[in-house]
Amino acid sequence: MHYKELNQTLGNVDIYLLDQILKGRFENKNRILDAGCGEGRNLTYFNNNGHDIYGIDTDPMAIKMLQMMFKVIPKDHFLAGNLEALPWKDQFFDAIICSAVLHFAKDKASFKKMMLELTRVLRPRGVLFIRMASTIGLPFPKDPNFSFLISKEDIYEVEKEMGLVNVESIKSVIVEDKRSMLVWVLEKS
Template sequence: MENTPQQLYGNIDIYLFDQVLKGRFNDCKKVLDVGCGGGRNIVYFLQNHYDVYGVDPNPNAVTEVQALCKILAPANPVKNFVNCTAESMPFEDATFDLVICSAVLHFAEDSNHFDAMLRSTWRVLKPGGYLFARLASDIGIEDLVIPLGNSRYALPDGSERFLVNEQILLEYTQELNGKLFEPIKTTNVQNLRCMTTWCVQKN
């Protein structure tokens, strides 16, 4: 019986799926999901013999992703999944070929917290490695968000998020000595929120 797309890829972020289909990460071996949750974005990587790691501040999420790992990739050590925050990861510098950070950075409390999370994520990435990030932005809804201070905003969907814009992402790309491997893309969800995909390769 053939596997369904759901079995092959799980509930993967569609823009991460786009990169997988393009073969972007075919030569990557070691993958880290920062803020992995229950593992929705690593089903494909677990099933295709990548060395997969994950961190999440929620211990229940770590337990859940460890259980998923045992089912999909028994040879992948469950100790690779760690209960910690993005800014306090226990990994050595330049460890990973691919770091996924989907729907995490917009939970930053302020610009200093955002900077700490991002630099920690960048630190563990190897030169030549890929950062795939998805995060909330004000791109396209600048007039609809309400500033709350510390770069946090109230969104029309009722949530509060740390928001970036294209200029901030381009400045960080340059400051971190990276380069875009895909143009910055933003999805506008009916003017309620905007999610931006930021794909950076480390020089």
């Protein structure tokens, strides 16, 4: 398959999300939210494979682009808003993608509020895919480009408080000794 055909099938999907797709993590997970979706780069694969896709982002222009890209999807599936107050009912989604978003939380309290909302709208046994900046593996404590960097201690605390189970070893990648990006895949118990 030519890379252009592959790109039409997958979109410009996050490589770590693709890893989870290839492992079957989203099998039988029909209703999917991309929390912090931007223009929807991580939704193309799911749309092309019959999933019921939703997105939320703080940028109204990104949402308009998303609505134009996925014309046959109801417009109310893509909303401008923030992760601290999600408009969907409890246990609405089978899976949630939150890629490169949560490190923009103002502080730990804001991060936890976002996590509580994501957990609230996720069904039991639902998958929560998170990619975000962290302190793991860094010799220095803070990347000035991000407001909140998660630590190992924060991870354990959130899992315990919110009834989330880590379903795969956390992967952390150091980017040019400047930042650490982790992949955290959870299931709601």
